[in-house]
Amino acid sequence: xxxxxxxxxYLIKTRGQQVTLSCSPISGHRSVSWYQQTPGQGxxxxxxxxxxxxxxxxxxxxxFSGRQFSNSRSEMNVSTLELGDSAxxxxxxxxxxxxxxxxxxxxxxxxxxx
Amino acid sequence: DAKTTQPPxxxxxxxxxxxxxxxHSTISGNEYVYWYRQIHSQGPQYIIHGLKNNETNExxxxxxxxxxxxxxxxxxxxxxRDTAVxxxxxxVGTNAGKSTFGDGTTLTVKP
Numbered sequence: 668x669x670x671x672x673x674x675x676x677y678l679i680k681t682r683g684q685q686v687t688l689s690c691s692p693i694s695g696h697r698s699v700s701w702y703q704q705t706p707g708q709g710x711x712x713x714x715x716x717x718x719x720x721x722x723x724x725x726x727x728x729x730x731f732s733g734r735q736f737s738n739s740r741s742e743m744n745v746s747t748l749e750l751g752d753s754a755x756x757x758x759x760x761x762x763x764x765x766x767x768x769x770x771x772x773x774x775x776x777x778x779x780x781x
Numbered sequence: 782d783a784k785t786t787q788p789p790x791x792x793x794x795x796x797x798x799x800x801x802x803x804x805h806s807t808i809s810g811n812e813y814v815y816w817y818r819q820i821h822s823q824g825p826q827y828i829i830h831g832l833k834n835n836e837t838n839e840x841x842x843x844x845x846x847x848x849x850x851x852x853x854x855x856x857x858x859x860x861x862r863d864t865a866v867x868x869x870x871x872x873v874g875t876n877a878g879k880s881t882f883g884d885g886t887t888l889t890v891k892p
Contacts, residue, residue, distance in 0.1 A: 671824070702882075704822075709882060709883070709884060710825070710868075710882035755822055757824050757825070759824075759825075769815075769827055769830060770827065771827055772817075772824030772825045772826070772827075773824050774823055774824050775822070775823065775824050777822075
């Protein structure tokens, strides 16, 4: 079974631009979560989607948004990029949202904001 | 979700067992203990999880104390490829998306 895939793997943007990252979960998984990882802050939860609905949200500004499609694929958008948005963005999928879940992570998208 | 405490770093000789401790003294009755590892800033890799009982899979064993306030991840025969940052997290299943990863333990396996 294929794992979680994320595209693109690397991205360079400039301040003020916007970016869209994509995540394809493991087949059959309906929940997708997004995380930001930086050397200073570690791995921080952004949001979780399940059946096209946002279930949980972390403490990030409104510039960070996401959505999930009917095929469970998810996109994350960051508008008006800031230097501090440079990070590894990780996506994780899990089977369902009702009981104990194991999250499986993708390889991440490394974003550099200049 | 409960907070976890792990030592920042540990060394282990290749071929020996690596025992990674984790304290989670504020764990609730319905929170699971999960272990992940991350190699070279790749995505975290799931290792094992448990609620009360000890668990074992092809990668590792998880020992949870009877009071559930701490746990130990055991890699029975560490190899150089096990060098990674190991994260212990506790979370409620229904809030899986809110997993909070601490700083983890950097395990260095030495030849």
